[in-house]
Amino acid sequence: xxxxxxxxxxxxxxxxxxxxxxxxxxxxxxxxxxxxxxxxxxxxxxxxxxxxxxxxxxxxxxxxxxxxxxxxxxxxxxxxxxxxxxxxxxxxxxxxxxxxxxxxxxxxxxxxxxxxxxxxxxxxxxxxxx
Numbered sequence: 001x002x003x004x005x006x007x008x009x010x011x012x013x014x015x016x017x018x019x020x021x022x023x024x025x026x027x028x029x030x031x032x033x034x035x036x037x038x039x040x041x042x043x044x045x046x047x048x049x050x051x052x053x054x055x056x057x058x059x060x061x062x063x064x065x066x067x068x069x070x071x072x073x074x075x076x077x078x079x080x081x082x083x084x085x086x087x088x089x090x091x092x093x094x095x096x097x098x099x100x101x102x103x104x105x106x107x108x109x110x111x112x113x114x115x116x117x118x119x120x121x122x123x124x125x126x127x128x129x130x
Contacts, residue, residue: 046091
């Protein structure tokens with residue numbers, strides 16, 4: 001199965017949350033009904049479904065930053081980002097969404113969020129309708 005589209009997402013901070021709902025919606029075929037998987041192609045970022053309210057996004061960033069403290073891990077000897085790998089393992093790198101009429105069939109307050117754990121970086125997100 002090939003991605004319908006790949007989104008490129010720029011993140012601004014070490015830990016950052018970016019609403020990618022519009023990009024995901026734009027990547028879906030107009031007539032698709034079923035499911036779509038959104039997958040971030042990196043080991044230090046995750047994908048989540050939640051509300052994109054700015055204060056909540058700030059809370060998510062603070063929460064993610066506390067999941068694993070920086071500087072206490074063996075992998076840090078290599079490139080200093082072990083905490084980002086551990087955080088993204090807890091978040092997960094994909095989300096599967098219902099799709100109706102070519103659009104994500106999300107709840108009123110639900111959005112697709114890219115959660116950056118090792119930024120700022122450029123991230124690639126694949127969208128796979130099925």
